[in-house]
Amino acid sequence: MRVESVRGMRDILPEEARLWQALEAEIRSLVELYGYREIRPPLVELAELFSRGVGEATDIVHKEMYVFPDKKGQMLALRPEATASVVRAYIEHGLYAKGDLAKLYYIGPMFRYEKPQKGRQRQFHQYGVEALGSLDPALDAEVIDLAWHLMERVGLSREALVLRLNSIGCREDRPAYREALRSYFSARKDELCSDCQRRLEENPLRILDCKEPQCQSAIAGAPQSLDYLCEGCRKHLEELRGMLGDLGLAYELDPRLVRGIDYYTRTVFELCSRELGAQDALLGGGRYDDLVELLGGPPTPGVGFAGGMERLVLVLSQHRPANTASPALDVYVIPIGEEARKRALAILAQMRRKGVAADLDYMGRSLRKMMSVAARQARYALFLGPDELAQDRLTLKNLASGESRTLPRSEFLAHPQRFLS
Ligand code: AMP
Numbered sequence: 001m002r003v004e005s006v007r008g009m010r011d012i013l014p015e016e017a018r019l020w021q022a023l024e025a026e027i028r029s030l031v032e033l034y035g036y037r038e039i040r041p042p043l044v045e046l047a048e049l050f051s052r053g054v055g056e057a058t059d060i061v062h063k064e065m066y067v068f069p070d071k072k073g074q075m076l077a078l079r080p081e082a083t084a085s086v087v088r089a090y091i092e093h094g095l096y097a098k099g100d101l102a103k104l105y106y107i108g109p110m111f112r113y114e115k116p117q118k119g120r121q122r123q124f125h126q127y128g129v130e131a132l133g134s135l136d137p138a139l140d141a142e143v144i145d146l147a148w149h150l151m152e153r154v155g156l157s158r159e160a161l162v163l164r165l166n167s168i169g170c171r172e173d174r175p176a177y178r179e180a181l182r183s184y185f186s187a188r189k190d191e192l193c194s195d196c197q198r199r200l201e202e203n204p205l206r207i208l209d210c211k212e213p214q215c216q217s218a219i220a221g222a223p224q225s226l227d228y229l230c231e232g233c234r235k236h237l238e239e240l241r242g243m244l245g246d247l248g249l250a251y252e253l254d255p256r257l258v259r260g261i262d263y264y265t266r267t268v269f270e271l272c273s274r275e276l277g278a279q280d281a282l283l284g285g286g287r288y289d290d291l292v293e294l295l296g297g298p299p300t301p302g303v304g305f306a307g308g309m310e311r312l313v314l315v316l317s318q319h320r321p322a323n324t325a326s327p328a329l330d331v332y333v334i335p336i337g338e339e340a341r342k343r344a345l346a347i348l349a350q351m352r353r354k355g356v357a358a359d360l361d362y363m364g365r366s367l368r369k370m371m372s373v374a375a376r377q378a379r380y381a382l383f384l385g386p387d388e389l390a391q392d393r394l395t396l397k398n399l400a401s402g403e404s405r406t407l408p409r410s411e412f413l414a415h416p417q418r419f420l421s
């Protein structure tokens with residue numbers, strides 16, 4: 001019986017993996033330019049980390065998290081997101097002890113048991129940044145600038161993107177807002193789906209994320225967090241808006257934006273593509289000023305974002321035609337005859353040690369077949385036949401121009417790159 005991959009978890013095959021590698025390299029080099037350093041937390045954490053950090057009432061924890069006991073009965077989870085893990089690591093390793101701003105980034109797989117569709121997987125990949133240790137709205141502005149910059153760097157135009165911004169307040173003003181939502185939705189309880197009726201008790205803010213058509217008219221008239229902000233939160237938002245203006249970053253103030261995670265405070269934002277349809281959020285983030293404390297660390301504010309690799313690949317593949325990739329190999333070695341083949345192995349090994357991407361046929365192919373493989377996979381073919389063996393030379397053919405030249409073997413192998421420009 002054939003065993004297939006799990007629904008919502010897919011293979012990234014070599015052709016596509018090249019685009020992923022290029023994107024990951026762009027992301028790494030750009031975030032490092034802004035002073036972020038990589039952290040690689042494990043994929044498995046105690047389930048409690050997310051139920052406390054992300055929130056028991058969120059869909060991510062309540063419905064989508066992969067939770068399982070280990071052999072000792074400890075409840076573990078495949079991470080559904082990485083901010084809680086980064087904060088756990090920050091506390092566990094005392095990264096705050098240096099009293100400095102910690103700027104950390106990650107790239108890796110996340111797991112959520114969602115309904116798979118275009119741009120939404122059960123194993124998906126996120127890149128993200130977290131800046132821990134400052135309340136300055138300039139840091140929110142920097143993080144948003146980084147998000148924009150990243151999208152531009154990978155080739156998306158400003159016109160194709162929209163930045164949605166909101167403030168959902170802090171723990172000072174949250175209780176009043178939560179009460180306002182509770183009393184508003186209680187009066188419309190019959191219009192709400194069964195999930196939202198539960199959310200009404202647990203955390204009425206989560207009703208605002210609901211996608212059920214049934215709930216939308218009640219949501220449309222709900223109280224807005226912007227009307228409940230305390231003085232500090234209002235000032236933070238105004239300063240941030242001024243800085244985004246100074247940076248020339250356009251945004252839409254979206255009072256409906258709450259994001260599906262409980263740890264957010266104050267600033268929340270999403271950068272969306274105008275070309276993606278339903279799953280249009282390329283990345284999302286915001287402030288989480290209480291999370292470090294909630295997870296047992298000293299009071300430390302934070303701000304960051306996470307973006308989906310799959311969605312980035314989707315929009316980029318709409319822009320870039322497939323298969324414009326250059327050949328994977330520099331050189332394909334074509335020996336003619338048994339003796340030449342034996343020698344070819346050593347030549348191949350020497351080229352690779354000089355940093356040349358090179359390969360050879362292992363399938364017993366005919367000369368004609370080897371030529372066609374070379375044409376598909378390499379920039380140059382290197383022929384080694386009886387004449388070359390007799391003279392201790394090699395014939396190098398440029399497969400794009402068709403030009404050939406014969407060179408002394410030792411001269412070529414001393415500096416192969418010189419001949420492969
Ligand atoms: P979140 O962690 O929910 O704030 O999501 C941040 C970003 O991750 C989203 O804007 C998407 O780009 C991406 N993302 C979230 N969930 C998925 C998923 N199931 N499949 C693919 N990408 C996702």
